Amino acid sequence: MENEDIKRELSLATTFGFLDNHQSGATSELLPQLVSNEPNDTLWEHIRYELQTCQSFSFAIAFITEDALTPLKVILADLATKKITGMILTSNYLMFNQPKVFTELLKIPNITVRVVTREGFHAKGYFFEHHDYYSLIIGSSNLTRAALLRNVEWNLHFSALKTGAVTKQILNQFNNEWQQATMLTEQWIEEYRRLFEANQMAKSRVTIENKFVNKIVPNRMQSAALKELADLRKIGEKKGLVISATGTGKTYLAALDVRQVQPKRMLFVVHREQILQKALDGFKRVLGGKDSDYGILSGNRHEEHAKYLFATLQTISKKEVLESFTPNQFDYLLIDEAHRSGSVSYRRILNYFTPIFCLGMTATPERTDDYSIYQLFDYNIAYEIRLHDALKEKMLTPFHYVGIQDYEFEGRMIDDKTPLRLLVTKQRVNYVLKQLEYYGYSGTQVHGLVFCSNVIEADEVAQYLTKNGHPAVKLDGSDSIKQRNQVVSQLEQGQLEYIVTVDIFNEGIDIPCINQVVMLRNTQSSIVFIQQLGRGLRKYKGKEFLTIIDFIGNYKNNYLIPTALTGDISRSKDNARADLALQPILGLSTINFTEVARQKIYEAIQVAKLDSFATLRADYQELKQKLGRIPLLLDFQRVGGIDAEVFADNSQLDSYATFLKKMKEQVDLSEYEGQVLSFVTKELINGMRRHELLLLKLLLKKKVKDQDFLQILQENNCYLNLEVIESVTNILSLNFFDIKSGKDNKAEKYGKRPIVKHENGEYRFNSKIEESLKNSDIFYKLFIDVVATGLNKANNFNAKQPFTYYQKYSRKDVCRLLNWSKDVSAPMYGYRVGEDECPIFITYEKDNPEKNRSARYENEFFNTGLIKWYTRSPRHIDSKEVQQLLAHDCNMNFKVKIRLFLKKSDAEGKKFYYLGDAQVDLDSVREQLIQQVGKKPRAVVSMNLKINEPIKYGHFIDITKR
Template sequence: MQDFIKDLESSLQRGFIDQTHPNKGDHQPQLLLNSKQAKQEVLSSLTEELDHCYSFLFSVAFITEQGLATLKSHLLDLKLKGISGRLLTSTFLTFNQPAVFRELLKMTNLDVRVTDVQGFHAKGYIFEQPTHYTLIVGSSNLTASALQVNHEWNVKLTSHENGEIIHHFYNQFEEMWQTATSVTESWIEEYAKVYEQAKSLPEQVAELPTSYETNPWQQAVTIEPNTMQQNAMQQLETVRAEGNDKALIISATGTGKTYLAAFDVRRYTPKRMLFIAHREQILKKAKADFQRVLGGPDYDYGLLSGSHRDLEAKYVFATIQTLSREEQLQNFSREDFDYILIDEVHKAGALSYQRVMDYFTPDFFMGMTATPERTDDVNIYELFDYTIAYEIRLQEALEEDMLCSFQYFGVTEFEQNGRLIDDTTTLTDLVTEERVGHLIDKIHYYGWSGDYVRGLIFCSQKEEAHHLSAAMNKQGYRTVALTGDDSQEERLRRIDELENGDLEYILTVDIFNEGVDIPSINQVVMLRQTESSIIFIQQLGRGLRKHDSKDFLTVIDFIGNYKKNYLIPIALSGDKSQNKDNIRRRMKDTSYIHGVSSIHFEEVAKKKIFESINSENLMQMSILKDAYQELKNRLGRIPYLTDFQNHHSIDPEVLVGKAHNYHSFLLKMKEDIQLYTKHEDQVLTMFSQDILPGKRKHEVILLDMLLRDGVVTQSAFIDDLMKVGCRTDEATLTSVERIFNLEFFTVQDQKKYGEQPIVVKENGTYRWTTEVKRQLEQNENFRAFVQDIVTVGSQKMQHYSCVEPFQLHEKYSRKDTMKLLNWENDEKATVFGYKVKYNTCPIFITYKKESDVENSVNYRDEFINKNMFSWYSKSRRTLNSKDVQQILNADRNQISLYIFIKKDDGEGNHFYYLGQASPDKFSAEETEMVDEDKKLPVVRMDLHLERSVDKKLYRYLID
């Protein structure tokens, strides 16, 4: 407690008295904002405090269903820990909908009361933490907009339990709480009557800020081209002006591809147009949308499908099944249509599409799809001459407010006999009464937006869908199972019943992944393991179309003990890098989702995903090959590493990690790009492994200069380093030279890299060695590979500091650390926990040890808080040991301590950099650890970090 008080005093000194105070505390006052640029949300601070509190109090005037949804999984996790809280709200201006109060009743660890104090407009959140209280007070109500988007000011304060300010808030809360009314079902029924009366008198709510949430009775507006459509039409004009007669539009589901096509046709004014799709349902909807945009008499619009044969219409809407028949094609001349559109064009690899595309010769061919990626060796890009007019994916579409916002909940699958459902679970166990109860509990708790549920449940197999539907119907639900065995007519009938409210759920297996337009869907349930990020997005997209009946979509994803759980953050973020650390970051930080959409995982589900990331091999050659082929298809040529980087595909580091260098990878892809000598391959390996990651800019900059000029004076090199603010001290320059002449590396690495210098320094000038110079001059492929590495390295190095050796919270291997600290040699083989050398001491910590780790190295290292770490020396050390004394007297000895940490061995050999630290001499103590009945001396001490650990990283490491 004394440490906390000292920390709090230091924090308050900096926060309220002197901003230059050298605060090392973690409790200074903060202004909480919603800032897209800074990737900040009030919500993240709120949930961080909520997740680790002992109790909490909320006092908020306005609450919306979506705002409440952002806390549901967090409140459920607290319930499982036996933690509860209280919420005080009001009916001020009848803003709060009755549905909100019904949702609040689902949270049984939340006691809710309503005050009748006139003008109640308080917004405050109080959390009881193990050592203190946290107070967040300001302008944010419990609405998604206020917590994530609006310009809000909130102050976060920390108080000791005896602090006066916290008692003032508590007393105010208790005073109002005692006179407030408990929320019950009967109270909600009475309030609903009052609310309906207010709803019929819109003038009474005119004072409400419109940005809190969409008004549920807002009138629809006249359709106009959205941002995507306007930009895409301009790009299509440019494409045609450049002489192209084919183009692809890649656009996320729900962003208005059909209307875009109609707008473009209106601008193009063709004599005749042909619209092709694979289902009659799509055609009928498209025909209605086109007529709404283009106008004109009904006879201008015709169908070619089933029994419809409207061959003379100006605008023909045809199914591919009917149109591709030889007898139907002969009804048209090749030049009949000057504008042809193919919807869901990722299917165009089929022979039926090929027959149609080969037959017609329009002035312009446009293909539209949300998912151009194929796994059947068909190159959709090639069909459209590699011309992509416009592309917008899920994250961009959300940012542009084209889609309905969503609340994603990764929930824990059913556990039977202590075992979560996994890849091997049999059908019998999937349809037990207990699992059905678990399913119903979750979909009820997480709910939906709107008057009643219109849900899709995606199952893993047909029998499961039928059994679960029957079981849910016995529980009073109105559901039906639809599979590929059901006719198109049956599917359409059931969709109508869902939209009309006669059905609540359709349970299906994949048939609704695409080509189905049900905008009113307000709940998507994924009751199957994720096997493909593409299918995941397709199923998510079923509910992302905007509709007047909903404010947001609820997505409930049941996460069991599945091997491919790692695909979930990949699908949600669109990160295709296959870089495990990137994927972990997507789990810790979901700021890539824009607007009022948010992503939440129950605690157990989150752990299962991290386990999957750690255990799964994301560098499988099959995965890399698919990504390679997809990018090659898109470009129409062999891609370089730079292409992977620019197209946000596989991380180049992953590719060269799999095959030493990219040339070796291309050979595995059966590409015929030869190098002349083994040494060329070895040089590429060295550049790929040690320079491409860009963790020190110096090597990248020097390579770039050498490629451009052939020889580089040291003074010119120093000038270029100084332009970008890099260190130019002698030790760093010498370290760079030892990298290029290979002296830094171990004997094993030197053999791998060719055993001879690559760049040498003579008379103050850097130059290629004779052999490398000749190779660059005589082999264009070799030079292109080197240039490619430099280009990627130049992009990657922007993430790293050029002044300090390390970038806070980035990851480094032991080898990286030795290099960046300017050690003469790579000594990773002799550096285990730490090593003092050259006035530096890197300390490497594995936070969670494996259960079978030897006791002699099973140190009990742990965070005390975000600024302080309880750390143990190597075993067989006392306070008088040389290395212990060097560390304890680091300041006096001018030794810099650098702290590196990883959560567990599943993260490989790279560690997060937490910054420099200083030891607390007074905390140092001799203690013991037991190994095979032997007591080994060890020293424990507290290390003070110069910078607080990022809160998301901190929670990831300790949870």
């Protein structure tokens, strides 16, 4: 913007922010606003946005922690390529800043750092220079992970001209401090480290060690699992399976369950000898008792008479050892890493012993080598806690994921077909080393795990690392258990910095000290990706966070990365794109991509088929194995790896029954039964409005009187008025869909006749459906499954109003939820002015502006609560629909309520995010001419729409950032 434009916008922003919030028109980045770490509106998101749009920056921050620098480095790396630099002024006040923080700051090439060494510097300010103005964030937040993401902080984010008094006062203060501060150098850091360590030693001498050992008590999720296990036993079940992410305390959970069962004898079976002693020690902490109660049965220890016996698979599965025990010798049998229990050795043990209860534990049940461990444990999944749940519960170490572009060779990025010789060139390994050094690790020494795509590459990488002063060893499947254990021990003791491997450490390894995971391979599977990422998430003394560095090439499977990181099961491209753009925050874990890496993933998402039939088949087969029966849609919604709505959205499937037939399952339905299932699946399973679903559920038992229907709606807190009751009848009679002829007529596609009849104050199914529900078990089962699934999904929506903020709706969905009598979505396009309500659908970015006439007048957000909007052409201020939108009474109550829906681009599909209600800013209404190439100018009316609930900052940035 030109200087005069900036002055005008800042004047509007100042008026809006400090004088009168009814005034409008200022752009969002200029508006003063309080930042207090609300969801999707954290300080980190504000800083990230400002850095990505500024010309230079200056921070005055007293306290800085290493865990805040890792995500910051990703953005600064992109800025360095644009020659954008910054200054950071920090302090040694109270010796809060660790020496390593200063070392990490010195690594960043495009910043200059100085240290205020006088007592009492406690400033917290972030300043971003733009063309004619500064954006400033001043408040309570230091540069720490908690302050950026979680703590309740008060920070004012505002803008001011460079010539403004406030700007000059702040910058003068910064410059005065800067001139007096000490330049950060390696020599200064060494002197500070000496003083810091002396200070820490002095503190430690006055610290009294607390030797009191508290009784181990279960955390919230362990408590829930213990209850489920107890409930299983109450109903007579003999087996149970616990699925729990690595590092979430499976061993302690097992010990706590043993404590609540109190068996006479227990047998714990593992397949790796090196974890026997750790498991025994964990049980002893929970259970207490004499040392003689605990024993190990392995190749070199035979303490088989212990009350609590910990045995290796290799030893106890031997025929002579196994038969030295009676089948009922143990009341409680524990199988660790139960996904391996399909092997002959494990099955021999399970078939021999007859305990009162058998518990299997695993982090990765999917890795079963085609043998169903679910069947082995009678399909009793007692409890399941996956990675994302564990992070939310703070059971794991937070991580900083860094997705960066892989090495380019002669202008070409590494891809699926890159020859092996190029993967191990000196230039590529030097590039990798530079990135590892830049992004760093938590703690005093790196303990790294590097995943490569093949053994030759792993060997070469290990050699290059060692030659460059980073001792590393390659391990693969050909190495013995003894060799692996020895190398792991060397890593733990600091004799090695890196283990370079190919897949063998995906699971089944416990190295808590790992503080850096490096991915030098294409992502082939979400499961493997999470397994590898999870290797470093176990908590460890001195490890505040895990750094994950993913080298992203031009790979076709890149689309798996955002969905794996967020745990999204929708198989939706627009959700994957949103995750990529928003770079979400998971508790105290951050996800960050460099611009080039983000673009490579975006390109992979564009061409991927996330909901292909092959993918659905694999999901189905996996869940069928897990359940031991044909899965229903509700099973997918509750425990499957995919959202049930994916089946409904698939254009090749009329209903789930169609899919089951393709899977060669026995599904005998009449043509009409298939049409009815198609209707409830395609139209109602999304759960956006629970009214129809609740009525159908009631009708499965009996005919329903009007008052009974109203009562059930009230009991479920559903919004209620005459219009919505009439709309329900209209939907279930199929009148809503009866708008076209032939193949396009949805009513004919759904069987034409009303699904539900409403006569004489009573609802009932039509006679054909009543007959089918009575005589066809499979139809009844599939029908009630869709209804139950829809009601399950309805929990994602606010029952007390038609629309829910930030949920996505198609134009047809909006027609239904506005209680319109017909589906008029096809000719609606950008908006439709109804008698009382007007939905407006905005596509913020036009994909082909040179071809798209609507792009001639683009919508523009001024701020998070104000957007410029244009009518279709030709329209004038005195046009009927414009006058309808402007009509209001003396109290400024508008006759027509505007509902605002928006998507970023057409690439996001047919659905729009609901942003809330909006009102016309009457002072902004203008009639103007739109120029069109080769055509006469056409009149439109522009106006600003004020959104009642301003958009969350994270969503706003996603929408407006180009």
